[in-house]
Amino acid sequence: MHLSDxxxxxxxxxxxxxxxxxxxxxxxxxxxLSIGSLHVxxxxxxxxxxxxxxxxxxxxxxxxxxxxxxxxxxxxAMLSLAGALMQVLLRNPLADPYVLGIxxxxxxxxxxxxxxxxxGAWIGGAxxxxxxxSMMLVFGVAHGSGSWTPTRLLLTGVVIAAGWGAxxxxxxxxxxxxxxxxxxFWLMGDLSGARQWLPQLVxxxxxxxxxxPRARDFNLLARGELQAAALGVPVNGLRTMIYIIASLLTAxxxxxxxxxxxxxxxxxxxxxxxxxxxxxxxxxAATLAxxxxxxxxxxxxxxxxxxxxxxxxxxxxxxxxxxxLYLLRRNR
Amino acid sequence: xxxxxxxxxxxxxxxxSVCEQLDLSIEPGQCWALLGRNGVxxxxxxxxxxxxxxxxxxxxxxxxxxxxxxxxxxRARALGVLFQERSxxxxxxxxxxxxxxxxxxxxxWQAESSADLAIARRALxxxxxSDLETRLSDTLSGGEQQRLALAAVLTQDPALxxxxxxxxxxxxxxxxxxxxxxxxxxxAGKAVVMSLHDVNLATRFCSHVLLLHGGxxxxxxxxxxxxxxxxxxxxxxxxxxxxxxxxxRSFLPL
Numbered sequence: 001m002h003l004s005d006x007x008x009x010x011x012x013x014x015x016x017x018x019x020x021x022x023x024x025x026x027x028x029x030x031x032x033l034s035i036g037s038l039h040v041x042x043x044x045x046x047x048x049x050x051x052x053x054x055x056x057x058x059x060x061x062x063x064x065x066x067x068x069x070x071x072x073x074x075x076x077a078m079l080s081l082a083g084a085l086m087q088v089l090l091r092n093p094l095a096d097p098y099v100l101g102i103x104x105x106x107x108x109x110x111x112x113x114x115x116x117x118x119x120g121a122w123i124g125g126a127x128x129x130x131x132x133x134s135m136m137l138v139f140g141v142a143h144g145s146g147s148w149t150p151t152r153l154l155l156t157g158v159v160i161a162a163g164w165g166a167x168x169x170x171x172x173x174x175x176x177x178x179x180x181x182x183x184x185f186w187l188m189g190d191l192s193g194a195r196q197w198l199p200q201l202v203x204x205x206x207x208x209x210x211x212x213p214r215a216r217d218f219n220l221l222a223r224g225e226l227q228a229a230a231l232g233v234p235v236n237g238l239r240t241m242i243y244i245i246a247s248l249l250t251a252x253x254x255x256x257x258x259x260x261x262x263x264x265x266x267x268x269x270x271x272x273x274x275x276x277x278x279x280x281x282x283x284x285a286a287t288l289a290x291x292x293x294x295x296x297x298x299x300x301x302x303x304x305x306x307x308x309x310x311x312x313x314x315x316x317x318x319x320x321x322x323x324x325l326y327l328l329r330r331n332r
Numbered sequence: 333x334x335x336x337x338x339x340x341x342x343x344x345x346x347x348x349s350v351c352e353q354l355d356l357s358i359e360p361g362q363c364w365a366l367l368g369r370n371g372v373x374x375x376x377x378x379x380x381x382x383x384x385x386x387x388x389x390x391x392x393x394x395x396x397x398x399x400x401x402x403x404x405x406x407r408a409r410a411l412g413v414l415f416q417e418r419s420x421x422x423x424x425x426x427x428x429x430x431x432x433x434x435x436x437x438x439x440x441w442q443a444e445s446s447a448d449l450a451i452a453r454r455a456l457x458x459x460x461x462s463d464l465e466t467r468l469s470d471t472l473s474g475g476e477q478q479r480l481a482l483a484a485v486l487t488q489d490p491a492l493x494x495x496x497x498x499x500x501x502x503x504x505x506x507x508x509x510x511x512x513x514x515x516x517x518x519x520a521g522k523a524v525v526m527s528l529h530d531v532n533l534a535t536r537f538c539s540h541v542l543l544l545h546g547g548x549x550x551x552x553x554x555x556x557x558x559x560x561x562x563x564x565x566x567x568x569x570x571x572x573x574x575x576x577x578x579x580x581r582s583f584l585p586l
Contacts, residue, residue: 294486
């Protein structure tokens with residue numbers, strides 16, 4: 001099986017895997033542009049992408065579906081990368097981008113703005129602000145005494161996330177029935193309003209640019225702080241960097257699409273089960289796979305029960321759970 | 333030049349003194365045993381010597397240069413540590429685990445070369461793990477995992493090896509095999525410092541001994557002078573008798 005090949009020659013087998021995943025990513029994006037209430041045949045799709053298409057295909061592809069597909073890919077990629085980073089930072093396979101309360105802070109911000117009747121950019125701005133506030137709160141409390149073990153960071157994050165959870169319940173109970181559907185869609189994760197992707201894509205690029213040269217350091221960090229330090233890894237600086245990058249990625253993702261579950265927890269594990277635990281392959285592979293999964297899930301979410309649009313978070317779980325269980329079983 | 337020097341070193345942990353005013357010089361070719369009761373601070377001292385925890389007072393010099401001023405990666409090429417406890421968050425293959433020893437030798441974008449692979453495979457072969465290369469490390473036995481950790485330190489190939497209980501979990505054959513190999517690598521110009529619980533293995537394989545008595549008190553020097561029934565009886569708080577057989581000294585707890 002290919003697992004043993006990766007182990008036998010680390011570093012030799014990375015490119016083919018990434019090319020395949022890149023191919024899947026492109027295919028999922030093309031599928032997302034073509035499928036929907038209006039089916040766009042391949043020749044028309046091709047023409048539209050090259051700016052030569054005829055209406056209504058051109059505007060459906062370029063103005064409606066392309067921004068949403070790119071936003072979906074970017075959000076999925078960010079969540080998946082953030083999940084892989086959180087798992088190595090906390091040295092805990094159950095960690096996901098939301099475990100330290102980032103999404104709770106974002107949700108509290110977003111729901112508050114919905115409750116007071118604001119909409120549009122206000123919701124995204126408040127979500128990002130809430131995420132940043134939560135990130136600084138957790139970092140400040142966990143780092144306060146100077147020692148921040150993974151356990152201390154995890155406990156601090158979980159407690160603060162629980163606090164946000166209580167606030168969210170409070171807002172939901174107190175809100176009017178007019179606001180509730182919007183709030184629930186936000187909480188389940190929803191890409192129907194997602195149009196903004198450029199800042200997120202830049203953030204994703206910067207994050208990958210900072211993480212990939214240090215991917216071998218991450219491998220060592222997963223083996224424990226002392227072991228990593230003994231092999232020359234600047235442990236404290238690296239952990240601070242991972243925390244900030246993972247938090248900003250999560251904040252950027254929830255700002256666009258609410259808290260879409262599952263992608264950040266399970267995609268990194270899917271990659272570990274199929275391609276191994278080397279972060280030099282894991283990080284770019286999880287980024288591509290997370291993006292592809294969310295594009296496919298969102299395409300299904302808007303077309304499966306059309307004209308009803310499902311929240312994409314429902315679909316990520318429906319697609320991901322059987323796939324993950326299959327991989328887990330195959331590797332036993 | 334000594335590989336490692338301690339000057340008036342004080343190490344404390346949780347208000348307890350591990351060593352006070354320790355003066356020590358470790359030269360290439362020497363094999364040191366670090367002996368003492370449970371909880372006397374052997375691991376703490378090894379971690380301090382590796383620069384992994386702060387010291388209370390004094391100096392540690394690695395190859396004549398203050399340990400704290402070494403860049404981390406460069407230090408990891410000069411000094412390797414075997415830890416008593418290991419826990420990986422995610423399982424990995426045996427060969428991948430051995431290859432972590434090459435980390436300080438590689439730049440950020442540099443992948444392991446075939447030369448690095450050859451070094452790791454040599455270490456695995458020396459630890460009799462060649463057949464297990466593609467196994468997941470969490471499927472190995474305790475002794476195999478211990479030898480794998482040793483293989484990773486050998487792959488790191490530092491001049492100074494600081495080993496916390498290297499023969500932990502090893503069967504008799506592998507205890508002797510590992511210590512013979514460490515003795516030989518000291519003979520080839522490296523230096524080894526290892527904590528041991530078996531005084532007789534220390535007697536047989538180590539040229540020098542650092543004996544921690546607790547409360548900051550220590551004795552160090554040639555194994556032949558430090559190891560005797562009086563010092564060991566005091567160190568372990570248990571009567572120990574020396575017996576000789578065919579010119580080989582052994583120590584027997586009564």
